[in-house]
Amino acid sequence: MSVHLKHVFDTLLAALGPQHWWPGESRLEIMVGTVLVQNTSWRNVERAIGNLRESGVLNLVALLDLPIQELADLIRPAGYFQVKAKRLQNLFAFIRDDCGRSLETMFGKNMESLREQLLGIHGIGPETADAILLYAGGMPSFVVDSYTHRILARHGWIGYEADYHEIKDYFELALPQDPQLFNEYHALLVCVGKDFCKRTNPKCPSCPLIRLLPSHGIIEPA
């Protein structure tokens, strides 16, 4: 199995090249992006982050003082802007109250305990927590998303009923705990999803998804 997943990675990397994730110029910007991108296209998130940057509030001090309605108005293009504004404030409050307003302190924590703390924040679920750990913190926490689930299930590598942590374990138990590997792997899976999953019905098990290099070990769905 470990040979299998590493082989898939090598094949994807050779075919698609490094993805240079996560897009963003600071750890704080990356964290903001992980919340804004929840069930939303990255294109829309870019506009929202652009608004924050142009307004000069893309820093912790400013964000901690920004009234929620002003925050919501700035992130409007990302959709769900009222709930996401609250979720962002919850995350900022965690950094303020439980990390001494310091990202150094935040990511100096033990990964497992920090993950549990992040999951305790209202609006931060497993994917967002893992994306923060991996892409903002450089910690080896594999990120699972809907593409990952669909790609693996349609190849028959996992069942459709597999839950988030089953899939996370599937990768983490088979691969070395290398942040750079986890970083690139998740990014490549999303890239595959974007390029090959467009306009497919995720509820249709026979819908063609992956046509990438079957001769290299990535098989066609049944």
Place this chain on the structure above:
DNA sequence: TGCCAGGCCGGGT
């Protein structure tokens, strides 16, 4: 024009 996008939460059964 309807469906989808790098989720998550709360209420109902």
Place this chain on the structure above:
DNA sequence: ACCCGGCATGGC
């Protein structure tokens, strides 16, 4: 333990 609706903008 599921299943479902709500949240919302922009692209194709």
